[in-house]
Amino acid sequence: MKEKLYDLNKRYFIRLSYKGTNYHGWQIQPNAITVQEVLNKALSTILNCEINVVGCGRTDTGVHASDFYAHFDVDEQVTFDCDKLSFRLNRFLPHDIAIKQTFQVREEAHTRFDATARTYHYFITKNKNPFRLESHWKVPYELDVQKMNEAAKILFEFEDFTSFSKLHTDVKTNNCKIYQAEWKDNGDELVFTVKADRFLRNMVRAIVGTLVEVGRGKMNLEDFRQVIESKNRSNAGSSVPGHGLFLAEIDYPESIRN
Known part of the structure; x- marks a missing residue:
């Protein structure tokens, strides 16, 4: 070669x-x-x-x-x-x-x-399903999807998401602009969609893990808001498994083309 x-x-x-x-x-x-x-x-x-x-x-x-x-x-x-x-x-x-x-x-x-926005999906399965082993996280407990969506709306109030960032990264800023954040209940599965101009390392998995804490009743809406305000990763929930996460869409301006 x-x-x-x-x-x-x-x-x-x-x-x-x-x-x-x-x-x-x-x-x-x-x-x-x-x-x-x-x-x-x-x-x-x-x-x-x-x-x-x-x-x-x-x-x-x-x-x-x-x-x-x-x-x-x-x-x-x-x-x-x-x-x-x-x-x-x-x-x-x-x-x-x-x-x-x-x-x-x-x-x-x-x-x-040159990417102007990115969209991620996270998939949760409510029931044991052998065909979802590598694409969904099996959650063994009931989740309050309405409360999780109420908490997701709080994300729009903030730009600094240090609380959901992997520690010791080399980025210059932890500020992100979130355009979409919502859960959909499809019967036997839940799908979280989040869109932003940029994402921090491990950010989506940490957000999902913290929203699940809300859905389980272990954290209320004010607790969720305080997690973001604290800018402390240890206050947020655990990162959910990677196999349920999909990078789903990337937006570019038309001007990139030759």
Whole structure:
């Protein structure tokens, strides 16, 4: 495989989905298989040059993505048809990673920094279901969904979500703007949808864990508000398991396209 020794000046976005069960998250790490590593190898093999994709974010071990974007650069001398590349990637990649689309964007477009909003879903199953083992968290107790939705509305009052952030991260601010936060009861499952301009590490799983405390009656609405105001992670609920979490949608401005 040849190495690139020249300037990279064409950028492409790849839109994909993946089941996170068999991966230690998105981002490359030593001694563990990740989605980023698998995609890098596939692209490098097909395009016959070293490719390193940059993701729109990072997902933890076992977390899924029904919608995810990554970008990569190639020299202008490397040419390919985007639809054919997507087709070849899908033949090359394992069954739990699927390419939806490949398209060229502006040279400076960035999957992470140009995203204007992200949407996550968290799935809870009320009943034992073998077909949901890897996609839902089984909760063994009754939950008051109305109270959980009342608590979710409190999130709109705040921008600093330090209480729901993983400790010792390298971000400059813990401020986020939440656009949507609601629970839906679908009979034998609950689905939490949350949309924001950005998310902190572990933020969604910590929010869900704390809202479940409200649903169990272990925390009231004022307690929930005080958790956020405290800016102290230890006051919030435990993080829920990763396998119930899906990155569901990412918004970009039309201006990213070439």
